[in-house]
Amino acid sequence: MRASQFFISTLKEAPADADIVSQKLMLRAGFIRKAAAGIYSWMPMGLKSLRKVEAIVREEMNRAGAIEVIMPIVQPAGLWQETGRWDTMGEEMLRFKDRHERDFVIQPTSEEVVTDLIRGDLKSYRALPKNFYQIQTKFRDERRPRFGVMRGREFTMKDAYSFDRSADAAGVSYDNMYAAYCKIFDRIGLTYRAVAADTGAIGGDRSHEFQVIAATGEDAIIYCPDSDYAANIELAEAVAPAGERPAPGAAMEKVYTPKVKTIADLVDFLKADIKQTVKAIVVDGDGEDGQPVLLLVRGDHELNEVKAGKLDGVKSPLTFASPDAIRASFGANPGSLGPVNFPGKVYADRTVAKMADMITGANEDDQHFTGVNFGRDCPEPIVADIRNVVAGDPSPDGKGVLAIERGIEVGHVFYLGTKYSQAMNATFLDEDGKPKFFEMGCYGIGVTRILGAAIEQNFDAKGIIWPDAIAPFTVVLCPVGYDRSAEVKAAADQLYAELVANGVDVILDDRGERPGAMFADWELIGVPHRVTIGDRGLKEGKVEYQHRRDSEATGMAVDAILEHVLVKLGK
Amino acid sequence: MRASQFFISTLKEAPADADIVSQKLMLRAGFIRKAAAGIYSWMPMGLKSLRKVEAIVREEMNRAGAIEVIMPIVQPAGLWQETGRWDTMGEEMLRFKDRHERDFVIQPTSEEVVTDLIRGDLKSYRALPKNFYQIQTKFRDERRPRFGVMRGREFTMKDAYSFDRSADAAGVSYDNMYAAYCKIFDRIGLTYRAVAADTGAIGGDRSHEFQVIAATGEDAIIYCPDSDYAANIELAEAVAPAGERPAPGAAMEKVYTPKVKTIADLVDFLKADIKQTVKAIVVDGDGEDGQPVLLLVRGDHELNEVKAGKLDGVKSPLTFASPDAIRASFGANPGSLGPVNFPGKVYADRTVAKMADMITGANEDDQHFTGVNFGRDCPEPIVADIRNVVAGDPSPDGKGVLAIERGIEVGHVFYLGTKYSQAMNATFLDEDGKPKFFEMGCYGIGVTRILGAAIEQNFDAKGIIWPDAIAPFTVVLCPVGYDRSAEVKAAADQLYAELVANGVDVILDDRGERPGAMFADWELIGVPHRVTIGDRGLKEGKVEYQHRRDSEATGMAVDAILEHVLVKLGK
Incomplete structure (x- = not known):
């Protein structure tokens, strides 16, 4: 992509109502624009990163055998009444009436619709297991939307729903999704923990949150540095102190x-x-x-x-x-x-x-x-056990003491049991010829939220530092004097063509900006790899490479730069 | 894809409320399922075709220089009040209040939001022209939703909006989109006409509808078989009959x-x-x-x-x-x-x-x-001129007489002029340093509707006949006795692997269905190319090829089938 054919719109200052670093940087770097409280448009730059997240999620879901569908955003109230959630969901679920005064909701999640979808189509145990997912717009009417795309009202979620013959089989589906989620967050390049979470009133007994580690995270994550124990604060067990209660030593x-x-x-x-x-x-x-x-x-x-x-x-x-x-x-x-x-x-x-x-x-x-x-x-x-654990508490697995860090929840896997299939009378005929309720699981990933979380984990004073996998562009070429110097233009065009030919998602900044403004833009936007091409360097046969985390650029022979960049990208 | 890992759910009969052939076939073939009147879920089979349409639209929009964004589905009323459409849009625009009693709409189109989006970011004539598009869910609360995805309430539209310095430049953008639309519908493989259309009250003076020709179409298309004249019935000019008015011949x-x-x-x-x-x-x-x-x-x-x-x-x-x-x-x-x-x-x-x-x-x-x-x-x-033209009327270009056929509108290009930029005070600084209103155009494609229109144009008594480009799968392999015969299994697996290696979107039906049921499924689903592999044929070194439009299968040597299919696919 050439910058002149794309749309770059950076801001010196974030709007005053931005309240967290990822939101400020996404606004300043031209990734999103606010349309209303908690509702954003995705600008070309932001959409490029968003599509990369979606593609990774989709690939790993497909690889795990899940099958993509699209369920409607506008859903009839009747299905939500079947499970009782029409009454129990709070004001976060946006309800409205159509022109004929019929009740609808804008989907906050799709357990009801997917169960309705399969109860006519999945009839036999032979068709199981099945796992259907969608990457689709959701809406939750947050009372106080904040933190940009992290707690917005309109957002993109990947939601998957598994259907199994038995609780054991559902456990296999659960483990399969757990593994897929690990692959997804590994590929995206985030530091995260899968933490055991409370199952609340839903009924199932297995639940894990995938938490991106960030100092600004809303959630406390409890983990044991000496073992693989990890749980969220709601679930983490506070074990009893060792020893007996001392005898009374004082009068009341x-x-x-x-x-x-x-x-x-x-x-x-x-x-x-x-x-x-x-x-x-x-x-x-x-x-x-x-x-x-x-x-x-x-x-x-x-x-x-x-x-x-x-x-x-x-x-x-x-x-x-x-x-x-x-x-x-x-x-x-x-x-x-x-x-x-x-x-x-x-x-x-x-x-x-x-x-x-x-x-x-x-x-x-x-x-x-x-x-x-x-x-x-x-x-x-x-x-x-009725308290929150604190750092230094013994780990419940007996292998050390607990530590606490902050996280941003970007994924959740949940074993649902038969809560929804029973409520909606969704059955299949089992091998014995008898109808049985589907054992279900649900699996969410906050697709838009991942971008916010990635920034909270990866930024500095200059701007965003994207992991390669979800950067809007992986490499930026910054020719100094592209419009003035035939040599610079020729070298930049050639490297650009070579990178494109090698399948690199590269942007060539042909806007003719001053170097300072150009570098500031790309540091703010957070493209991880930058190659600077200037007249002075070219005279010595050199260009400069700089990773977004490097404190300074490295001079490099023109004929070595392609190989250098490809190695950096693991190609 | 192997059928056992996909989801195939065909119905013998369409639901009674399906009222048009494409709707019946999409329901029977398991492409869509109804969630509410005019609101459908896209099943895996339907989503595969839908994604192919989206991909073609996206590629050609990108190639034409348009830049993708995503605007919110839930839009604040304020923007619609700026243009007055909050009042003038009918009940088709779904309005609702959020939990704080603020007014919102579910987007039926996005002129207001896109104009708001760019008025802060497009400041100089140097940034023009620009064309932003999205492929996004829309909602129109039709009084009487019907015809399945052809006149549903929730649907996917590609909507693009161009911004130019002058009316002349806007004309270039218009022509560019017109050409892109022709490429899109050519690639999809539909018979269509671009017809001049009325511009109504919007103000611009250029408008064309892209109409897929189908006997069941809602719209009358007027065209001249001897020239390139084509217009919709609203616009087509009824020219005066030749000659003078006869003198009175009778008393009143x-x-x-x-x-x-x-x-x-x-x-x-x-x-x-x-x-x-x-x-x-x-x-x-x-x-x-x-x-x-x-x-x-x-x-x-x-x-x-x-x-x-x-x-x-x-x-x-x-x-x-x-x-x-x-x-x-x-x-x-x-x-x-x-x-x-x-x-x-x-x-x-x-x-x-x-x-x-x-x-x-x-x-x-x-x-x-x-x-x-x-x-x-x-x-x-x-x-x-106050009447509809009829077949046989002289063509307004003087080159013959008019004919009429039926069409389904799948695209529309529209020159808007400054209607929205004036209403929303969206200006740029022109070369002379003075603020000017953007000259705009809008360009829609009914992405989901295209699938219905393609079926209305391409079906027979057995089911759908997809054009290659938007078939859910391009080729289906039907092994007879995949589970029983090692030879059949080996031959099918090998051909499957070869087709996959050649980039063919092939599905191998490994479900072990009886041949009759298997063929009926794929004829209903409408996969254009079918290869049947059976024991009897294999003994003579033969398999069978049949295009969905062929009345019977053609025997063919096993070692010639790959080449034959690739040639059929133009590979």
Whole structure:
């Protein structure tokens, strides 16, 4: 491609409402333009990278035996009513009426449509397994769209759905997709982790997120540097500390703690070790008596709401008790709560269960207890894992301690079981002649989000640094004085032709820009390999090569540059 | 591709609500499945053909210098309000509100968004011309979706938009797209005509429709077999008959015509030649006096509403006068109307203007006049071309007579002028340093519709007959007894490998179906080239080749079949 026949439109400054580096750089480099909040047009430069991601995803999905289809963007409400998701999906699912007042949605995902699609066409166990995928526009009406293409409203997703005879066969399909996802993210050239994730209320029991590692990521990823353990924060298990609970060493005493509302206040006021304090969290119970449930975590730990939401006797989804309900049950306001004299259900985190001489609220405003001990001052609690892990916690596999890094979720594989096939009565005839529900899995990749994630992982002060595989162009030729010097033009044209002949996706910058502006453009756009061709160098038979990560250019003989670039590209 | 790894799902019968042959065949052959009225999923087989159309369109658009972008499907109302189309677009444009009650549309087309996109980025005449296109999902909320993918609600369109410095330059862009469209439809392998079309109210003055010729087409195409004249029925000019108007030959006489309401009644009742009768059509005028206008066409001709809608003094868009208004102005009901004693504005079609001794309504219920002559019995009318042409009319270029055939519109090129750039204040700085409005053109191709049109043009009782370029597979190998015969399997596998190695898009039917069912499937699906491999033939060193249009198969030596198929494919 010649730049004069393409469309390059870089900006000095990103619009003021851009709030993350990838969004700023994509706007400045002319990859996207905003049409409305969370809705973007893909400019020629951005579309080139997007198509490369799509092509890699498509190739690996096909290679894994998945079959491409396209399901409609506008979907009838009836299918969503069959599974009940018409009611349970939140406002993120955009609903509207057509001119005849019939209800529709703009697809946020396609479990319903794909199940409807196959229930007429997949009739026999002989046709299984099957895996259908699409690379298609999705819409989620985010309340607060942000981070550019990372949390936009209109986006491109690859969504695949597998159909199997049995749970075991579905496991094979799951593993197959897991492997395909690894190939996809390997080929794209991103540093990522596949982390075990919670399966939530859907029913299946296997789920992994593919997380691109980036300091700006929204998600916390827990992993063990000494083993292959990796999970997201929702799922990662906080194991019990080793050893027995120490014997009580102090008497329980009530302390007047005026204006102490938080653990930080408490530690400050009592000059206490935060590890002796216990945080009391009150959530709604699921009983008809309306009694709340008390959850205890150590003062420096965080409640894990997903874990807590699954506790016996706790209302699901997890709901924090109202101040009124707390006063009614505890006789005190939040800030002074604890297990002593609370007659209801009490869950203690595994770490809390090993504590002695705890500092807790006294269930009396402005009062705390020190020296609290389970079994002596209050009943033994129910022990459960209800907190987020922290760096340094023992790894659940016993092979070291956990570390935490940030990630951006770009893929998700999920075993669904028969949730959708049962709801939609989608069956096949098994070998025994009996109808059975399909065992399903679903597998998503955020195609547009990958570009944002790749930038969050690969940028510097000058702009984007694309991995070769998804760069809009792999190589840029920057002739200095293309319009003025016949030698420069001839050398640039020749190298361009040779690279094209070798199947390299190269752009020749024939715009006649000043070198400074030209280099700044390509550094911002992030093309990984650059060859600069100028009169001065040519006189000595030289051109310059510079990788986007190199701090300076390397002089090189004209007749060696083609080979050099091809080697760099692994050709 | 091996059939066992693909997805083939044919139906014996099309669903009862399928109303056109292409829709029936696409459903039966497993190309599409209905999700809602006018909304379809694309099954693997259909998607393969669709992607081939997309690829051809994309290649030729790129070759013509157009640059691909993707604009959002969900578009903010504000842009549509800028051009006023928020109000003027009918209910076909689907409008909805997001969760924050902001107005949006699902894009039916993208003039507004593309103009918004470039007004920040295209600043100088040096950047022109530019042509941006997308291949993207569109939605039009048709009141009565029908004909499958031909008049669906959700569909894929390629829409391109050119931006030029001047009307002359825009003409060059227009011609460039016209030529690209010819290449596209030539490569797809369809019989089509580019016909001049009306530009309507948009303002530009050049417009051509690309019509695929098919007996079932919705549109009438007018062309001259002896020249290159072609136009759609809305635009085709009905020239005046040669010669002078004959002198009056009869006196005007009033005839009692009880129950005569139509021209057919009149001809029948009077035993008259229909070519002596005149049809009176009353439409609303545009004056403040509310006076209607009388339009006269010969009894066997049809009014052309587009032509009539442009007449001076006629309300635009054309509106037929109400029965009450007609009675008030004519003193009679429709069925007995004519120019005699009508004091208002009268337009006569060019053919009527050359008639003498006409038979017309008498503006008195159940009464007609015979022997009516302009200038003697009523004033000379205003003469205009206001009728549809009919087969046998002289060609407007004077080179023969017109013929009519039916077509399906699959493409449209349109010169827009500055309609959108003015409305949206989209300007560039011209060489003289002054801002000027972009001269625009828009260019559409109904990507999904092409598949329906191709089938309407190419089918028989057994199913579809695809042109090679857009067949889901170009060649099908039908081994008889693939699972039973080692020889058949070996021969089929070898030919399959050779065809794949030669870049042929071949499918090997390894499903083990009975020959009858297997052949019926592929004839329905419409793969153009079939090779049958069976034990009996192999014993004599033979296989069979059959093109989908051949009435029977041709025996052929095993070692000649590869070459034969490659020659058939033009390889």
